[in-house]
Amino acid sequence: xxxxxxxxxxxxxxxxxxxxxxxxxxxxRMQDIAIHAGIxxxxxxxxxxxxxxxxxxxxxxxxxxxxxxxAPVFEDNLSLEEKIRFFFKEHIKFLQENPKLPAFVLNxxxxxxxxxxxxxxxxxxxxxxxxxxxxxxxxxxxYNITEDALPQLMVSIAALSVFPFAARxxxxxxxxxxxVDFNDYIEQRKxxxxxxxxxxxxx
Numbered sequence: 001x002x003x004x005x006x007x008x009x010x011x012x013x014x015x016x017x018x019x020x021x022x023x024x025x026x027x028x029r030m031q032d033i034a035i036h037a038g039i040x041x042x043x044x045x046x047x048x049x050x051x052x053x054x055x056x057x058x059x060x061x062x063x064x065x066x067x068x069x070x071a072p073v074f075e076d077n078l079s080l081e082e083k084i085r086f087f088f089k090e091h092i093k094f095l096q097e098n099p100k101l102p103a104f105v106l107n108x109x110x111x112x113x114x115x116x117x118x119x120x121x122x123x124x125x126x127x128x129x130x131x132x133x134x135x136x137x138x139x140x141x142x143y144n145i146t147e148d149a150l151p152q153l154m155v156s157i158a159a160l161s162v163f164p165f166a167a168r169x170x171x172x173x174x175x176x177x178x179x180v181d182f183n184d185y186i187e188q189r190k191x192x193x194x195x196x197x198x199x200x201x202x203x
Contacts, residue, residue: 011037012047016058021104025055025111056115059108062101063120069094074128080136081198084157088194091161092186102166129154143201153201160193 015037019028030051034044048054069090073083095102109116132154133140133147140146145153164171164186172182 009047013061016054020058021100024107074131076135080139084197085194088161089190092190095165099165102162106166157197
């Protein structure tokens with residue numbers, strides 16, 4: 001692949017991500033993506049023959065970026081509590097930068113769960129959870145968290161981070177009624193959610 005090819009593909013990925021996130025798989029058109037990328041539709045089809053093929057590539061790229069960003073969670077140099085604080089700080093920051101992403105992912109899961117399962121088949125979550133368990137076996141034992149319960153803990157942590165963005169319209173409306181700014185609430189949540197989980201597992 002030449003340098004020009006790489007630059008063109010990067011433009012396509014950026015444009016496709018914006019259009020897919022904004023309009024969803026069903027609402028997005030290849031013509032929209034081509035215009036957004038500043039290229040003609042024929043060139044877009046040269047790189048990606050179908051919308052499905054491009055969507056799959058974009059979804060895999062997003063998943064890869066997320067896993068790469070949170071790679072420190074799976075390293076040995078942080079305690080479990082430090083990893084929980086790191087996750088909430090970085091994950092909420094990531095969602096602040098990509099606020100439409102949770103709704104996009106949830107919509108696509110509901111629209112075509114078989115596609116999402118297929119895209120995630122190469123992500124071995126059981127291996128990641130096993131690695132975390134081995135790294136923090138003694139800490140988890142102290143908190144009475146078994147290996148079987150680790151997926152429950154991980155999904156609960158992720159939900160505390162994602163839900164305010166996935167349900168932003170509802171949450172923002174409720175907060176407005178009590179005089180709380182949504183952005184201030186999200187900023188405070190980075191610390192609050194981490195401490196909430198840590199206090200819960202310590203009990």
